[in-house]
Amino acid sequence: MGLRVSLIVTAVALLSYWHISVTLEEQTYDSLQNYITERGQKESNIFLLAEDNHKVFRNAFLEAWLKAVKQPSAERFEQLFFESDDGTWRLRPALFRGVYRPDGTKSGNITGYVGKGVEVDPVMRSRLLLAYDMIDRYAEGWTHRFPTLYVTMPENAILIHWPYLPWGLEADANLDINNEEWGYISDPQHNPSREPAWTGLFYDEPAEHWMVSLKTPVEVDGEVLLDIGHDILLNDVFERVVNDHHTGAYNFIFRTDGRLIAHPEFFSNQTLVEEAVAGRAFQISDLHDNSLINAARLIASAKGTFEGVVLDDKQGDALLAVSRIQGPDWYFVTVYPKQLISSTALEAAYFIFLLGFFSIIIEVLMLYLVLNNQVIKPLEYFVNVAKKITQGDFDLRMGHQKDDYSQRPNEVGGLTRSLSEMAETIHTNDERLEREVEQRTQALNETNQALLGEIAARRQLEEKLREQINIDSLTGVYGRSYFLQLGNLEFKRSQREGVSLFAVMIDIDLFKNINDTYGHSAGDAVLKRFALVCQECLREIDIFGRLGGEEFALVVAGVDESEAYEICDRIRVSLEKTEVVTGEGVIKLTASFGCAALEEGDEGLDAILSRADKALYEAKEKGRNQVVMRVIS
Known part of the structure; x- marks a missing residue:
């Protein structure tokens, strides 16, 4: 009997091992597919954003170039550029340290270099001046995501915005940017399709960062005017490749031509790092890692878009989760050894076997105790009674x-x-x-x-009270307390995610006169109509509330300064066209707006609202019915 029970327990353990292995493999497939899809999208964001920036820059430059004067003022050119003793032309150092624009804002961190022997004719001066203006327009807004914004020209010229690094002033006089990969990657010979092109991985020693560059050519009628450039810092990407992975798995990135971009071994091998700093491009085949080579071949031979694919690497005994990083056309790969699945299943089966074995021992012991108390002792008692009967004691029969x-x-x-x-x-x-x-x-x-009836009634009462607290009863918009609560939540999210944030103070012009002239009921009608017009002009994600009296406030996120102004002015124009018909007459509406942006050092929404309130006061001082922006660039 003991042998039969042992065989049953063993069979159950083996069946459990098979079932758990199959289940874990299916779950791992699903988990890896979801993970790699989300990871690919996450890693693609910065590269897609760079390409979008270049589209904006290219379109703006071409639009301006077609209107530009091809015989620019020599005086302005000499204000910006100077001819160095080494025969090169460079932007003046003051443009890096910082100069004030005509509107009072400050520009800086821009340097430029034109190589020796380059003929700076009027057309060349026009391109250089327009390129400088374009960089000055866009660079500061993009700096928080990209360290550089630069323009190169085939004549061996470059203008670059790089905070804290005067690159163009320190460039060697004999530098030929057309000999650098980031220089020639977008020329017609290396990029006949004339589409945005990505360089390979390189290490920038002055910046002490791993980088990759995006170059986008700008042409008119087949003539190359310039190339737009962005550098992408990759240190954070590499840290995520090495440290952010499934337990027991590892990640690596490689390009479609087999060029290795990131791998845990790459960071742990100092020799490989030194060779990469020296400018050597690594092909996977150079590393003599058979498992890595087989994985790359398997991925290259597979068909599909690779938005989130799990491949079975039988040679490497692993699952390969693959997703394409859009932009530089890289593959992000997670290698998940199958041994992790089998070891987990084996541990579970071993536990089930031990559990069954000890269960048998406990069951046998309990069976003995039950039999002894419930069967053996009563039988002994009745045997004694039977002996008395056999001895003739019939009273006990x-x-x-x-x-x-x-x-x-x-x-x-x-x-x-x-x-x-x-x-x-x-x-x-x-x-x-x-x-x-x-x-x-x-x-x-x-x-x-x-009790349930009482609870339901209480919940309805609580919900009604909550709504009364959060919503202004007259206008139907957020009340002061709830508006400030939501606004501070949006403030914290903007700081955490690096999203722009604007606060707007709005005041109905001459509202006291409306109350005095037409009565408070007319004033209430004006407030309701004012709130309705404002809400019709806003996005669903914008936060709008009444602070008290005729004073309202607005919080908008994810927009730049011009878009924030456009939202305010759209409301102002709509109000200007609005008439409120009352029993006492027709009331025309106007309002004043003060707008301020989130700035470094702000500790809460109150700080932005305070600046917005000052801007509102300025709008009223200037004659009302206008928008005043208080934004520090």
């Missing part, structure tokens, strides 16, 4: 009928009578308890129903 057995004047008889009385007593008590339980249950159900 156990009859076949229950009444005869219970009438015996001995312990068995007494036990039988006691058991009979106990059973009858228990039966009586059970019936009585059942009746009481049924009565109590009915009473509890009725009480529960009453």
